[in-house]
Amino acid sequence: MTESLDPTDWAILVELQRDARISLSELGRRVSLSASATTERVRRLESLGVVTGYRAEVDLTKVGYPVLAVVRLKYPGNKHEPLHRLLRERSEILECLRTTGDDCYTLKVAAASMPHLEELVNELTEFGSTTTNLVYSQTQPYRGPQTPAKTL
Amino acid sequence: MTESLDPTDWAILVELQRDARISLSELGRRVSLSASATTERVRRLESLGVVTGYRAEVDLTKVGYPVLAVVRLKYPGNKHEPLHRLLRERSEILECLRTTGDDCYTLKVAAASMPHLEELVNELTEFGSTTTNLVYSQTQPYRGPQTPAKTL
DNA sequence: GGCTCTAGCCGGGGAATCGCCGGTATATTG
DNA sequence: CAATATACCGGCGATTCCCCGGCTAGAGCC
Numbered sequence: 001m002t003e004s005l006d007p008t009d010w011a012i013l014v015e016l017q018r019d020a021r022i023s024l025s026e027l028g029r030r031v032s033l034s035a036s037a038t039t040e041r042v043r044r045l046e047s048l049g050v051v052t053g054y055r056a057e058v059d060l061t062k063v064g065y066p067v068l069a070v071v072r073l074k075y076p077g078n079k080h081e082p083l084h085r086l087l088r089e090r091s092e093i094l095e096c097l098r099t100t101g102d103d104c105y106t107l108k109v110a111a112a113s114m115p116h117l118e119e120l121v122n123e124l125t126e127f128g129s130t131t132t133n134l135v136y137s138q139t140q141p142y143r144g145p146q147t148p149a150k151t152l
Numbered sequence: 153m154t155e156s157l158d159p160t161d162w163a164i165l166v167e168l169q170r171d172a173r174i175s176l177s178e179l180g181r182r183v184s185l186s187a188s189a190t191t192e193r194v195r196r197l198e199s200l201g202v203v204t205g206y207r208a209e210v211d212l213t214k215v216g217y218p219v220l221a222v223v224r225l226k227y228p229g230n231k232h233e234p235l236h237r238l239l240r241e242r243s244e245i246l247e248c249l250r251t252t253g254d255d256c257y258t259l260k261v262a263a264a265s266m267p268h269l270e271e272l273v274n275e276l277t278e279f280g281s282t283t284t285n286l287v288y289s290q291t292q293p294y295r296g297p298q299t300p301a302k303t304l
Numbered sequence: 305g306g307c308t309c310t311a312g313c314c315g316g317g318g319a320a321t322c323g324c325c326g327g328t329a330t331a332t333t334g
Numbered sequence: 335c336a337a338t339a340t341a342c343c344g345g346c347g348a349t350t351c352c353c354c355g356g357c358t359a360g361a362g363c364c
Contacts, residue, residue: 051208055206091298097287098291108249135251145243149215
């Protein structure tokens, strides 16, 4: 905290969200900075925890998981360890959001087939009642913020 | 298509999903391959579209978007262009899944504050009725598949 | 078997990059 | 004003990248 990010930092974040594997020199060129200054800023963003990592994005269909679903889980109990264990074990569960509302958890799940999805949902139903919606398409795979937040 | 991925390809995918900015030499060391063979495989995975990109992962709170919400949108019409335009313009909308079920769209939205979230939801409500759930926490920011799908 | 073709891997060498150091200009502080 | 801190640049050796040719194993064919 709590140095806010200046426009150059935002430019770096935008570029690295677009392509995280460009060289630091190339990144410097794009944000009009020398390579060493760029390196310094990126290191700073990493050590401040602003950038938490770099991930390759994979086409789920092409790696054998063509079925994508959103599963909402109504979880009455308060024993969360077994669920967390399942999340760790099952890399088919891509994302797990704990939310307000009746459905305490919203999960994004990838499956190889409908039987596979059924099996996954069955495992989740051990914990509570589930609502499953299949995903037709997703607009962008993922995107992060591109501009500083307006202070209201 | 449709060369399936061998164990070495999967090892590469796992490593690049964990840290997409390691050098190709280091990646080669981790998967027990020479740098040039590793490069060749990575290029192949990219050109096949298995790897669709590399993204820096950003801490939303630290860049000024501490409020995360799941918004489900019931969209009766079939005019999707205005919605798609909103998605492109508003980088606060991180993800948009079109799904089966009553709520045609499930969105993941980041906001700077509750008033900001309200404004975003108002914009979405132009298109249909919305259901909003705030996110307390998310287990892992994101994760992709780590193993080949079992063929059933 | 013997031949060819191909896929996949290795190694090498020049160009580019990385990591680290010192030096400079501006702003802040005592 | 002096001292410190911040952010930047440039330069140097070590590493990595990129592209090439060569090697080996396996498939297909005669």
